Amino acid sequence: MRLARRPVGEVRPEDWEYGEEPVGVPGDGEFLGRTRYLSLDPAMRGWLDDRPSYLPPVGLGDVMRAGSVVEVVASNHPKFQVGDHVVGTFGVQDYAVSNGKGALKVDPALAPLSTYVGALGMPGMTAYFGLLEVGALKEGETVVVSGAAGAVGTMVGQIAKVKGCRVVGIAGGPRKCALLTEELGFDAAIDYRSEDVRKALRTHAPDGIDVYFDNVGGPILDAALTRLAMHARVVVCGAISQYNNEDAVQGPSNYLSLLVRRARMEGFVVFDYARRYAQAAAEIAGWIGEGRIKVKEHVVEGTVADFPETFGMLFRGENTGKLVLRLV
Amino acid sequence: MRLARRPVGEVRPEDWEYGEEPVGVPGDGEFLGRTRYLSLDPAMRGWLDDRPSYLPPVGLGDVMRAGSVVEVVASNHPKFQVGDHVVGTFGVQDYAVSNGKGALKVDPALAPLSTYVGALGMPGMTAYFGLLEVGALKEGETVVVSGAAGAVGTMVGQIAKVKGCRVVGIAGGPRKCALLTEELGFDAAIDYRSEDVRKALRTHAPDGIDVYFDNVGGPILDAALTRLAMHARVVVCGAISQYNNEDAVQGPSNYLSLLVRRARMEGFVVFDYARRYAQAAAEIAGWIGEGRIKVKEHVVEGTVADFPETFGMLFRGENTGKLVLRLV
Numbered sequence: 217m218r219l220a221r222r223p224v225g226e227v228r229p230e231d232w233e234y235g236e237e238p239v240g241v242p243g244d245g246e247f248l249g250r251t252r253y254l255s256l257d258p259a260m261r262g263w264l265d266d267r268p269s270y271l272p273p274v275g276l277g278d279v280m281r282a283g284s285v286v287e288v289v290a291s292n293h294p295k296f297q298v299g300d301h302v303v304g305t306f307g308v309q310d311y312a313v314s315n316g317k318g319a320l321k322v323d324p325a326l327a328p329l330s331t332y333v334g335a336l337g338m339p340g341m342t343a344y345f346g347l348l349e350v351g352a353l354k355e356g357e358t359v360v361v362s363g364a365a366g367a368v369g370t371m372v373g374q375i376a377k378v379k380g381c382r383v384v385g386i387a388g389g390p391r392k393c394a395l396l397t398e399e400l401g402f403d404a405a406i407d408y409r410s411e412d413v414r415k416a417l418r419t420h421a422p423d424g425i426d427v428y429f430d431n432v433g434g435p436i437l438d439a440a441l442t443r444l445a446m447h448a449r450v451v452v453c454g455a456i457s458q459y460n461n462e463d464a465v466q467g468p469s470n471y472l473s474l475l476v477r478r479a480r481m482e483g484f485v486v487f488d489y490a491r492r493y494a495q496a497a498a499e500i501a502g503w504i505g506e507g508r509i510k511v512k513e514h515v516v517e518g519t520v521a522d523f524p525e526t527f528g529m530l531f532r533g534e535n536t537g538k539l540v541l542r543l544v
Numbered sequence: 545m546r547l548a549r550r551p552v553g554e555v556r557p558e559d560w561e562y563g564e565e566p567v568g569v570p571g572d573g574e575f576l577g578r579t580r581y582l583s584l585d586p587a588m589r590g591w592l593d594d595r596p597s598y599l600p601p602v603g604l605g606d607v608m609r610a611g612s613v614v615e616v617v618a619s620n621h622p623k624f625q626v627g628d629h630v631v632g633t634f635g636v637q638d639y640a641v642s643n644g645k646g647a648l649k650v651d652p653a654l655a656p657l658s659t660y661v662g663a664l665g666m667p668g669m670t671a672y673f674g675l676l677e678v679g680a681l682k683e684g685e686t687v688v689v690s691g692a693a694g695a696v697g698t699m700v701g702q703i704a705k706v707k708g709c710r711v712v713g714i715a716g717g718p719r720k721c722a723l724l725t726e727e728l729g730f731d732a733a734i735d736y737r738s739e740d741v742r743k744a745l746r747t748h749a750p751d752g753i754d755v756y757f758d759n760v761g762g763p764i765l766d767a768a769l770t771r772l773a774m775h776a777r778v779v780v781c782g783a784i785s786q787y788n789n790e791d792a793v794q795g796p797s798n799y800l801s802l803l804v805r806r807a808r809m810e811g812f813v814v815f816d817y818a819r820r821y822a823q824a825a826a827e828i829a830g831w832i833g834e835g836r837i838k839v840k841e842h843v844v845e846g847t848v849a850d851f852p853e854t855f856g857m858l859f860r861g862e863n864t865g866k867l868v869l870r871l872v
Contacts, residue, residue, distance in 0.1 A: 270804050438795070452803050467766070467795030475780050475811030476598050483803030 217280050217308040217523050223264055225462040226531070231264075232280070232524045240313035247293040249286025249302055249312050254523065254541040255333035257283070257367065258431070258530050261459040270485045280308040280523070283338060285322065285329045296321065303332040308523050310543065327501060328511075334367060334538035335504065335511045336497045338486060342453060343371035343429075344496045345489040348379075350482050351427040351451045355380040358421050360440055362408075363431030363456060365392035365512075367538035370400060372429045374509045375500075377401045381427075384420045386413060386436055388533045395536060400510055413439040424477075427451065433458045434466050441470035450474075450481040460531060512537025517544045545608050545636040545851050551592055553790040554859070559592075560608070560852050568641035575621040577614025577630055577640050582851065582869040583661035585611070585695065586759070586858050589787040598813045608636040608851070611666060613650065613657045624649065631660040636851050638871065655829060656839075662695060662866035663832065663839045664825045666814060670781060671699035671757075672824045673817040676707075678810050679755040679779045683708040686749050688768055690736075691759030691784060693720035693840075695866035698728060700757045702837045703828075705729050709755075712748045714741060714764055716861045723864060728838055741767040752805075755779065761786045762794050769798035778802075778809040788859055840865025845872045 220233040242248045263281055266273045274281050284307070288300040293316050296302060304319035306312035322332045334340065346368075347353050359376040363369045364385025373383045373396065384404045385396040393405035404420040406413055413436055417425070424445030430437050433455025441450070458465045474481060489496070503509040514535040516526050526541050548561040570576045591609055594601050602609050612635070616628040621644050624630060632647035634640035650660045662668065674696075675681050687704040691697045692713025701711045701724065712732045713724040721733035732748040734741055741764055745753070752773030758765050761783025769778070786793045802809060817824070831837040842863040844854050854869050 268804070433800075452800070454803075455800055458800075464797040465800060467797040467799055469792040469795040471795055471799070471809070472761075472780070472783055472786075472793060472811070474809060475782075475813065476596070478812055478816060480808050480810035481799070481802060482808035483800070484806055485803065488806060 217520050218277055219264065219274050219280055221276065222266055226460045227261065227264065227524070227528065229524055233277075234521050239311040242290055242292050242313050244292050245294075246313050246315050247288050247291035247296045247302075249306060249314060250289045251284050251286050251306065251310055251312065251520075251543050252301070253285040253330045253333055254308060254520075254543065255283035255337065256523075256527050256530060256535075256539040256541060257338065258363075258454055258456045258459065260527070261456075261531070270487070281305060282308045283333050284312075285332050286312060286314075301329060301332075303337060308520055310520055327504075330513055330515060330538070330540050330542070331511060333540060334513055335371060335509070336500060339367035339538055340371050340500050341489065341493055341496055342486045343368050343375055344500060345486055345492070346451045346453050346484060347372050347375055347427065347429060349489070350484045351429060351449045353379055353381065353427055356382075357426035358382045358384070358423060358445070359427045359429065360384045360386065360417065360421060360425045360443075361429040361431070362386040362436050362440070363454070364396055364402070364405065365536050366431060368431055368453060369429075370396075370512045370537055371500075371509070373402050374400055375503075376427075378503055378508050382421075384417070386432075392536055395512070400512070408436055414442055417443040424448065429453060430455070432456050433468075437468050438470045441468055441473040444473050444477040444479045446477055446479075448477055448479040450479065452481055452483040456531065514539045515542050516540070517542045519543060545848050546605055547592065547602050547608055549604065550594055554788045555589065555592065555852070555856065557852055561605075562849050567639045570618055570620050570641050572620050573622075574641050574643050575616050575619035575624045575630075577634060577642060578617045579612050579614050579634065579638055579640065579848075579871050580629070581613040581658045581661055582636060582848075582871065583611035583665065584851075584855050584858060584863075584867040584869060585666065586691075586782055586784045586787065588855070589784075589859070598815070609633060610636045611661050612640075613660050614640060629657055629660075631665060636848055638848055655832075658841055658843060658866070658868050658870070659839060661868060662841055663699060663837070664828060667695035667866055668699050668828050669817065669821055669824055670814045671696050671703055672828065673814055673820070674779045674781050674812055675700050675703055675755065675757060677817070678812045679757060679777045681707055681709065681755055684710075685754035686710045686712070686751060686773070687755045687757065688712045688714065688745065688749060688753045688771075689757040689759070690714040690764050690768070691782070692724055692730070692733065693864050694759060696759055696781060697757075698724075698840045698865055699828075699837070701730050702728055703831075704755075706831055706836050710749075712745070714760075720864055723840070728840070736764055742770055745771040752776065757781060758783070760784050761796075765796050766798045769796055769801040772801050772805040772807045774805055774807075776805055776807040778807065780809055780811040784859065842867045843870050844868070845870045847871060 396402040434457035724730040762785035
């Protein structure tokens with residue numbers, strides 16, 4: 217699946233080019249992997265734009281960048297054997313040749329393969345470091361997370377509960393909200409489609425928000441800014457409501473609350489914590505094992521050709537939990 | 545000078561009510577001060593709006609809140625004698641009765657009286673703690689300050705120079721820009737009225753901005769956000785370009801730069817540092833004494849009745865340095 221042209225606003229089918237080509241042959245020090253699970257993440261939208269960011273944009277005509285779990289089917293690499301499962305950034309394709317850089321062997325006996333691009337992969341790491349490092353979360357604080365039923369949001373809320381916090385999730389629709397409170401242990405959920413978020417935050421975070429973990433931007437970020445507690449931390453993780461804008465991003469009108477509440481808004485990129493992934497993943501795996509964290513995944517079965525349609529689900533709010541495409 | 549009605553947008557003469565009343569008589573433990581210097585600050589605009597902030601709004605019909613330096617003319621207070629000069633929040637009036645709470649005796653032999661509401665008062669404290677504590681400035685970094693020719697901006701830039709930083713000021717008009725580079729030691733100045741701020745920042749802060757000290761908000765904040773260095777700090781001190789808006793504040797469209805650059809935007813209120821004012825003022829006084837910091841003041845001579853017109857100068861960009869009204 218190659219990027220045919222740069223999308224303007226919403227990504228369209230014509231922005232992609234799907235084709236079949238001969239499978240690559242691994243050279244010396246390389247292996248060939250067959251893709252089993254493709255990761256679909258809101259951040260991928262940003263990689264399509266030709267503007268400076270934390271990663272270079274996907275080149276026109278290049279295979280779309282994506283995290284995935286592959287199974288090694290041929291190898292001239294000393295560290296990866298046929299039959300091994302490996303997580304890495306192998307792209308939206310059935311087979312990938314890799315020199316092993318950035319690739320990590322994973323054990324399907326320890327956790328389901330999909331978990332390695334979910335709760336134990338980027339979204340899990342993003343939630344963990346965003347909340348605990350950037351958000352500097354303390355026991356007993358009030359945490360509000362937007363995009364709460366998504367891959368990162370479900371983990372943020374549950375990690376905050378493990379840490380002894382009050383947790384309020386903001387999500388779209390009654391089904392997602394019920395998931396948060398009935399299954400994932402959130403203290404409250406706000407349905408932004410049917411509720412006035414600002415009013416609902418007054419009810420559910422009566423003493424103000426200590427950590428607001430933002431995945432969505434736009435009017436929900438603005439509502440949260442009106443309810444900050446003193447010395448609050450706003451963690452800027454993403455802004456899915458703004459990624460398909462054709463005009464400028466809607467900046468937070470209420471940013472002067474940062475002044476009144478002596479608060480800070482801070483951005484981060486999870487890659488900066490790469491050296492600590494293993495420790496964080498082990499800790500999260502422990503919580504999963506103890507039943508304190510539930511893994512929510514939205515698995516679509518299909519082929520590489522189904523990528524564009526499946527990717528679109530993220531922006532229509534159609535996934536609950538981590539969205540993955542299982543290649544069958 | 546009393547607040548007659550809450551201004552909508554720009555403050556109008558009809559929003560004020562000027563009148564003459566008998567001078568108050570100090571009771572037990574009180575003193576009577578005659579106002580010598582009235583402080584005029586952009587933050588005072590925020591005190592006129594009836595919305596939650598870091599201080600309660602000025603009540604309708606109340607004497608306008610303002611910092612000032614008074615001379616004690618009658619006293620039943622053990623700590624303040626007739627002839628003493630005192631700085632405090634005594635309001636826009638010729639005479640004020642005070643119980644001494646929040647009042648501080650100052651020495652006209654050590655520094656000119658006006659300095660105590662300027663370089664050694666709130667604006668100086670705001671620059672000092674905003675830059676060094678909130679901005680966590682380090683030697684050799686690049687600092688950009690907006691509203692650079694104002695009371696806070698002139699101090700921010702000069703303190704940053706004392707700390708061995710590269711300093712770029714953003715101000716309106718060639719006269720103010722010349723002041724910054726020719727008199728106050730700034731490395732560069734950008735005239736936002738005639739230059740493309742974003743382009744000019746590329747020229748004058750080629751390695752990016754480490755600390756952006758924002759006094760203005762609006763398009764200049766947005767321009768600065770496009771030029772942040774990694775791990776930059778944006779200090780939210782004020783947003784004078786937005787204070788007279790009748791519609792919502794213009795939020796910073798480019799706030800997602802915080803994510804890309806792993807940067808933070810943080811607000812503060814100088815009152816939180818009150819216990820450290822004396823130490824900071826002593827340090828600033830030392831730099832003034834050594835000629836490393838120049839005090840820039842814009843002194844208007846007049847009466848309390850001139851307050852509304854003089855206050856308006858702030859929002860028309862007519863002052864250079866700290867604006868004070870000297871009562872004559």
